[in-house]
Amino acid sequence: MRLERASISLKRAANLCYRPPDDTPDLTFNRIKEAEMPTDLEELKRKLLEDDEEFRRLATKHHDLDERLHNYADRQYLTQPEQVEELTLKKQKLYLKDQMEFLLRKHGTDGVHARS
Numbered sequence: 001m002r003l004e005r006a007s008i009s010l011k012r013a014a015n016l017c018y019r020p021p022d023d024t025p026d027l028t029f030n031r032i033k034e035a036e037m038p039t040d041l042e043e044l045k046r047k048l049l050e051d052d053e054e055f056r057r058l059a060t061k062h063h064d065l066d067e068r069l070h071n072y073a074d075r076q077y078l079t080q081p082e083q084v085e086e087l088t089l090k091k092q093k094l095y096l097k098d099q100m101e102f103l104l105r106k107h108g109t110d111g112v113h114a115r116s
Contacts, residue, residue, distance in 0.1 A: 044108055052107075058100045065093040 048055040072078060072086045 041104070041108075044104060048103060048107060052103065055100060055103050058096050058103070062093055062096040062100065065089050065096065069093065 049059060050056075069086065069089050072082065072089075075082075078086060
């Protein structure tokens with residue numbers, strides 16, 4: 001279950017970048033299509049989710065924070081304490097993402113050195 005939740009979080013994170021409406025001419029935006037994403041990176045994420053306890057823990061926590069933030073985003077009004085909590089959650093989520101990216105770079109670099 002946790003692996004599935006973390007996998008969903010990674011898919012959701014990949015879709016968070018801004019994409020203009022389909023009728024907007026693609027002059028200033030580089031659209032990122034899932035089919036164009038490097039498969040090596042996706043394979044590495046899947047492998048880390050399966051094999052690396054630390055990466056799996058970070059991804060699960062990142063997903064949990066994402067769900068909590070979506071609950072705030074659905075509300076029309078936030079009290080002052082809720083606004084502070086939302087900001088804190090965003091910072092925590094970004095910190096987790098940075099840690100996950102560090103592990104991806106570390107393992108990606110290890111794979112490059114192993115192939116050489």
